[in-house]
Amino acid sequence: xKNIIVIVIVxxxxxxxxxxxxxxxxxxxxxxxxxTIYHSIPDFKFVNQDSIYIDNASLSEYIYVSxxxxxxxxxxxxxxxxxxxxxxxxxxxxxxxxxxxxxxxPVRDNVETLKLYSSNLDVSSEKWFFLxxxxxxxxxxxxxxxxVAYEDDEVAGGFDxxxxxxxxxxxxxxxxxxxxxxxxxxxxxxxxxxxxLDEVKPVVN
Amino acid sequence: MQDGSGLAKLYPPLNNADFxxxxxxxxxxxxxxxxxxSIVVNGIQYNLPMDPHPYLSxxxxxxxxxxxxxxxxxxxxxxxxxxxKSQLKEYRHINERN
Numbered sequence: 001x002k003n004i005i006v007i008v009i010v011x012x013x014x015x016x017x018x019x020x021x022x023x024x025x026x027x028x029x030x031x032x033x034x035x036t037i038y039h040s041i042p043d044f045k046f047v048n049q050d051s052i053y054i055d056n057a058s059l060s061e062y063i064y065v066s067x068x069x070x071x072x073x074x075x076x077x078x079x080x081x082x083x084x085x086x087x088x089x090x091x092x093x094x095x096x097x098x099x100x101x102x103x104x105x106p107v108r109d110n111v112e113t114l115k116l117y118s119s120n121l122d123v124s125s126e127k128w129f130f131l132x133x134x135x136x137x138x139x140x141x142x143x144x145x146x147x148v149a150y151e152d153d154e155v156a157g158g159f160d161x162x163x164x165x166x167x168x169x170x171x172x173x174x175x176x177x178x179x180x181x182x183x184x185x186x187x188x189x190x191x192x193x194x195x196x197l198d199e200v201k202p203v204v205n
Numbered sequence: 206m207q208d209g210s211g212l213a214k215l216y217p218p219l220n221n222a223d224f225x226x227x228x229x230x231x232x233x234x235x236x237x238x239x240x241x242x243s244i245v246v247n248g249i250q251y252n253l254p255m256d257p258h259p260y261l262s263x264x265x266x267x268x269x270x271x272x273x274x275x276x277x278x279x280x281x282x283x284x285x286x287x288x289x290k291s292q293l294k295e296y297r298h299i300n301e302r303n
Contacts, residue, residue, distance in 0.1 A: 072256050082212050116252065120214040157256065 021195050023167075023175040027146070040172040041144055046102070046131035049114040054100075054129050060170060063196050064098040067165045067180060068138075068147045070105035071117050073157045080163040080180030081121070087165070088123055090190055096197055099128040104139060104149045104159050106132045145174065167193055170200060209277045215253055217246035220277040229281055232270050233289040234296035237261060263290050 027039025045055040065087055069077040084099060091097045103109035109117075114130040121128075132138070142149035142161070149161040163180040167189070175196055178189035206212065209220030219225060224246040225232070239257035243250055261269070267286045274281040 071253065074256050074258065078212055078216055079206060081215070082206055085213065117215065120251075120253065122213050156258070156260065 022199065023192055023195055026174040026177065038173055039144075041168055041174070042141075044137070044141055046133035046138070047111060048125065048129040048131055049111060049118045050125050051111050054131055056172065059098060059100070059168075062096055062098045063167065063169050063175075063193075063200060064100050065165055065167050065193065066100045066102070066145055067163070068102045068104050068142050068145070068149050068161055070103050070157065070159060071109050071113055072105065073159070075156055076161075076163045076181050080165065083180045083183060083186045084128075084165065085121065085123070086183075086186060087190065087193065088128055091193065091197075092127070094197060096200060097127075097193065099123075100131060101128070102131045102138055102141060104135075104142065104161060106135050106138060146177070165189065167196060169196060209273075209279075211246075214249060214251060217244065217249070217251045219273050220279060222246050225273070225279070226281060229274070229284075230288075230292065231296075232273070233266050233284070233292045236266050236269055237293055238296060263293060266293070 025038045029039075030037040041056070043056055045053055048054050065084070067080055067084060069080060071077075081101075084101065088099055103114065109132050111132060114132055115125075118125055118128065118130050139149055139151075145164070145166050147162055147164050147166075149159065151158060152160040164177050165180040165186070166174050167176040169175050176189060176192035178185040178192075180186065209218055211218035217224065224244055228235070235255070236258055238259075240255040243252040245251075263286055267284060267289045270284045270289065273279065274283065
């Protein structure tokens, strides 16, 4: 009897997989007074490569992919940026998606440097924001995206950080992530982005 | 990137790069001491400075050079550790400037 129950459960799980995929909300879940509180991106306000303030309200109608980097990074950033550019190219005409790259080295990466960087990458500053601001706030922000980022004179470039790329929905929840240094992982992530776009866009008949 | 293709106008290619062909002998000092000036590679100008890599040993620099010079489609010969050492010594002043 037990075996049959297990088989039934497995089959029902398999059939769920066939249906439209709903991405999970990533992060710690808290129950406060009976309400379920999911991890969300806190308030922020940084400046982009066009000297325009970008805050939560600027992104409230969009889903976005996010990463942390610095322009003089001699290690993984170029690889991650290549994958970010891949995401940009695939969804260039998708109005509901933005890309948000945060520098973790704002002393060197001022607005001017980020402008040069994004121009050389040949991307639209309306679609892909390169953000700079207060260093501690940027590093704290990385924590909220579960990205490791801290200053370390011992490592090449002066900052130790991971190369994760994250997908955030309109309610500030992280819904998917990938290793930006791994092209195969990013291929799967592209599908996650499409799933979330399908989820947030009303079906047109 | 792994395929030596570079990235847009940010990072120049290493594969089939005319700059590499022409500046073969400067490669060790570029790797070790970085580049401040803009360079033109295959007709495209690149402005992003390249940081120095002072933590590399001459052996490591030699290995990187010989990899780059012969990876992908490149067939630019080899460089010896003695060449690398004398080159790094000659251009040491660039390091002091940085």
